[in-house]
Amino acid sequence: MPSNKRIFIIGGGLSGLTLAYLLSTSKYSVTILEASRRLGGRIQTKRGKLETPLELGATWFSDIHQNLLALLDELGINRFFQFSKGISLFQTKSFEPAQSFYVPESESPSYRIAGGTQNIIKTLLKKLDDVEIHLNASVSQVKDLGSEILIETKDGKKWSADKVVLCMPPHLVGVKISFLPDLPKDICQLLPTVHTWMAGSVKFVLEYEKAFWRENGYSGMLYSHVGIVTEMYDHTNVEESKFGFTGFLNSGISSYSQGVRKELVLKQLASLLGNQILNFIAYDDKVWTDEYISGGPQIIQRPHQNNGHPLLQESYMNGKLYFSGTETATQFEGYMEGAIISAINVAEKIKSIV
Numbered sequence: 001m002p003s004n005k006r007i008f009i010i011g012g013g014l015s016g017l018t019l020a021y022l023l024s025t026s027k028y029s030v031t032i033l034e035a036s037r038r039l040g041g042r043i044q045t046k047r048g049k050l051e052t053p054l055e056l057g058a059t060w061f062s063d064i065h066q067n068l069l070a071l072l073d074e075l076g077i078n079r080f081f082q083f084s085k086g087i088s089l090f091q092t093k094s095f096e097p098a099q100s101f102y103v104p105e106s107e108s109p110s111y112r113i114a115g116g117t118q119n120i121i122k123t124l125l126k127k128l129d130d131v132e133i134h135l136n137a138s139v140s141q142v143k144d145l146g147s148e149i150l151i152e153t154k155d156g157k158k159w160s161a162d163k164v165v166l167c168m169p170p171h172l173v174g175v176k177i178s179f180l181p182d183l184p185k186d187i188c189q190l191l192p193t194v195h196t197w198m199a200g201s202v203k204f205v206l207e208y209e210k211a212f213w214r215e216n217g218y219s220g221m222l223y224s225h226v227g228i229v230t231e232m233y234d235h236t237n238v239e240e241s242k243f244g245f246t247g248f249l250n251s252g253i254s255s256y257s258q259g260v261r262k263e264l265v266l267k268q269l270a271s272l273l274g275n276q277i278l279n280f281i282a283y284d285d286k287v288w289t290d291e292y293i294s295g296g297p298q299i300i301q302r303p304h305q306n307n308g309h310p311l312l313q314e315s316y317m318n319g320k321l322y323f324s325g326t327e328t329a330t331q332f333e334g335y336m337e338g339a340i341i342s343a344i345n346v347a348e349k350i351k352s353i354v
């Protein structure tokens with residue numbers, strides 16, 4: 001039974017939902033406030049016109065991601081290997097034809113989640129019957145009232161909490177949330193400098209009726225220093241009944257319209273894999289620069305800058321405020337594994353105190 005200890009989780013991505021799951025089996029009353037109109041954050045699986053699960057966000061993981069593997073097992077979610085057999089292509093220079101190469105089978109290939117990465121979000125949600133979830137709830141202020149915390153959202157709604165866990169990129173916390181009284185100077189200075197992994201990246205997906213490239217001996221893998229598509233992979237589903245590609249676009253093109261991006265993707269791929277590319281069923285892409293991941297351009301000296309920083313492991317407002325989210329993890333920061341590790345850490349801290 002929920003107790004009257006009110007724990008508020010800010011952000012309904014993998015970290016926030018995992019934390020809610022870990023706390024919901026205990027005595028706390030848990031509420032999630034999520035700014036956007038969907039759960040999942042940087043996990044976003046869209047369905048094509050033929051129902052192919054198409055990943056616009058997180059997709060791959062491997063045997064080193066032990067906490068993610070354990071959570072998938074616990075939730076009964078299957079995984080499968082990323083397909084990589086056949087001829088792969090590498091475009092090195094604009095004035096040379098693409099080079100073909102074969103990738104030898106990896107001893108430890110990457111996995112994908114059966115049914116799409118969103119499956120982990122959907123399955124966690126099913127376990128959260130006792131958790132209150134508010135979408136379109138963008139937190140803008142966190143006020144320490146001494147015995148409790150007052151949370152305010154952009155639309156003026158207010159909630160009282162005993163503990164608050166910020167499960168969102170620290171950079172966004174730094175630029176979007178005001179704290180009363182101010183947090184200590186060192187953490188205020190740190191927050192805007194914490195690199196948000198994959199902010200600004202551009203992912204695309206294409207859906208097909210058949211995996212014609214497999215029939216022609218291709219793996220679907222492409223790496224390019226030349227075209228708009230910089231990386232691409234086969235995106236056939238676990239049952240091998242739905243087909244497509246996913247990959248990354250050069251992030252320099254994020255100001256192009258989606259129509260122009262699509263045209264350039266198709267042109268590049270048709271020149272490499274033939275005109276069957278043009279018989280696609282669905283195209284989509286996503287530029288990850290929206291307000292839910294980015295608080296504006298970040299000047300970053302190195303990837304993962306200040307991820308897992310010691311100040312992100314501390315609690316604030318006299319033990320009432322915590323940081324979680326993948327950028328706070330001290331291992332596998334930026335990845336799904338980091339999101340889960342951060343949730344496990346904070347859940348342990350809260351359970352040991354409350």
Ligand SMILES: Cc1cc2nc3c(=O)[nH]c(=O)nc-3n(C[C@H](O)[C@H](O)[C@H](O)COP(=O)(O)OP(=O)(O)OC[C@H]3O[C@@H](n4cnc5c(N)ncnc54)[C@H](O)[C@@H]3O)c2cc1C
Pocket residue numbers: 010011012013014015016033034035036038039040041042043056057058059060061137138139140167168169172176197198199201202203288291292293324325326327334335336337338339
């Ligand atoms: C294109 C792309 C590809 C990726 N590929 C991989 C991959 O292959 N493998 C891998 O392991 N990882 C990958 N990642 C990273 C992975 O998606 C993240 O590590 C993980 O999903 C982060 O989870 P999180 O809960 O920490 O943060 P998020 O998913 O960012 O969740 C934070 C949540 O907080 C919400 N929020 C933001 N501001 C507020 C506010 N003011 N009030 C309330 N809520 C707020 C957001 O809307 C969001 O739902 C990829 C990410 C992207 C973008």
